[in-house]
Amino acid sequence: MRVLHPSTFDSSTEQGVLRLSIAASFGVAAIAVAFGLYANSSLIIFDGIYGLIDVVMTWLSLLVVRLISLSTNVDALQSRLNQRFTMGFWHLEPIVLGVSGTLMIGAALYAAVNAVDALMSGGREIALGPAIVFAVISIIVESGLALFVRRANRSIGSEFIALDAKNWVVAASMSAAYLVAFGGGWLLRDTDWAWLVPYIDPAILLVVCLFVVVAPLGTVRQALSDILLITPVDLQAHVDEVARGIVAKYGFIEHRSYVAKVGRGDQIELFFVVPANDPPRQLVEWDQLRDEIGEALGEESTDRWLTIMFTTDREWTI
Incomplete structure (x- = not known):
């Protein structure tokens, strides 16, 4: 057609x-x-x-x-x-x-x-x-x-x-x-x-x-x-609030967030530091956790660039 x-x-x-x-x-x-x-x-x-x-x-x-x-x-x-x-x-x-x-x-x-x-x-x-x-x-x-x-x-x-x-x-x-x-x-x-x-x-x-x-x-x-990629205060606060909830819920050590607004696009990078002795999860479980974080951040949009990573090494979050 x-x-x-x-x-x-x-x-x-x-x-x-x-x-x-x-x-x-x-x-x-x-x-x-x-x-x-x-x-x-x-x-x-x-x-x-x-x-x-x-x-x-x-x-x-x-x-x-x-x-x-x-x-x-x-x-x-x-x-x-x-x-x-x-x-x-x-x-x-x-x-x-x-x-x-x-x-x-x-x-x-x-x-x-x-x-x-x-x-x-x-x-x-x-x-x-x-x-x-x-x-x-x-x-x-x-x-x-x-x-x-x-x-x-x-x-x-x-x-x-x-x-x-x-x-x-x-x-x-x-x-x-x-x-x-x-x-x-x-x-x-x-x-x-x-x-x-x-x-x-x-x-x-x-x-x-x-x-x-x-x-x-x-x-x-x-x-x-x-x-200049100046971080919007309100967006940063919202992302950190969601990330702190995830850290508390799953027993992670901490998180790092990097947020910028470029035109109509929101760019968000979230890093979670997971304990080295944390029980292993299947990849599908990590993906489900990413979906949970994405939904908590707000409605998915083609104008949002969202990256979520999990690591046991703090150096990867810097």
């Missing part, structure tokens, strides 16, 4: 949501660049550049998601890909998230410098009509996509999609700032405050850049923690 592949933009799958986000991001970015050049607005051009960076990083996120999915597929365990990357692809997830957040911060800092330069040089004259039209279109599209992506991620629970939803919220907030700024400039054109109009574009760009710099900091921090 032939199995049909899910739709390219299936909102119930991580890859489908990311594909939809890529297509929407590219369309919004292209419109932003066109309107920005036409209106001579560095603010709108930055919005387009921000969107293009998001397109590239979301595409990389989609690639990593697919690689992780392939590596955890039992039917593909003997594939050439899995033979070359026997430890899986979980390590790519925090790298992509970290690079994505860092690029966003870098682009914002560069735009902020340009905004300061424009403010010190007398501002920038822009075409307010096209700028206002763009702001309205952007708010509608980006707010709708932010809500859609967030709702889709309730059942998926993906870090990639969560970051993508955050990016759409940031984009919609930026567009709202554009609308306020350009609308205010439109009202001030024929007043005594008309001299402020050229400063509106770079001033709001500077404010937006400061906001964009702050938004990805949490994601970058978590990605760096995963890359």
Whole structure:
């Protein structure tokens, strides 16, 4: 029987949501660049550049998601890909998230410098009509996509999609700032405050850049923690609690645990020191004990790398 592949933009799958986000991001970015050049607005051009960076990083996120999915597929365990990357692809997830957040911060800092330069040089004259039209279109599209992506991620629970939803919220907030700024400039054109109009574009760009710099900091921090294999305190505590129970139940001497979180993957290594005079057990009994420990640690998942070893020599636990 032939199995049909899910739709390219299936909102119930991580890859489908990311594909939809890529297509929407590219369309919004292209419109932003066109309107920005036409209106001579560095603010709108930055919005387009921000969107293009998001397109590239979301595409990389989609690639990593697919690689992780392939590596955890039992039917593909003997594939050439899995033979070359026997430890899986979980390590790519925090790298992509970290690079994505860092690029966003870098682009914002560069735009902020340009905004300061424009403010010190007398501002920038822009075409307010096209700028206002763009702001309205952007708010509608980006707010709708932010809500859609967030709702889709309730059942998926993906870090990639969560970051993508955050990016759409940031984009919609930026567009709202554009609308306020350009609308205010439109009202001030024929007043005594008309001299402020050229400063509106770079001033709001500077404010937006400061906001964009702050938004990805949490994601970058978590990605760096995963890359450096910093042990999650709560996961370590849970693993040690389960291991201490096993030691007490079976009369083992002690245990050693090594825990790390890499992207969506939990990596756990447990070593139990068994007394040298412990009664011998058949291999099937040791396997049953491993199953007991695995169940106590929590529901088995393709995103968990669990190693359990038993030894009489403490040196093997170091």
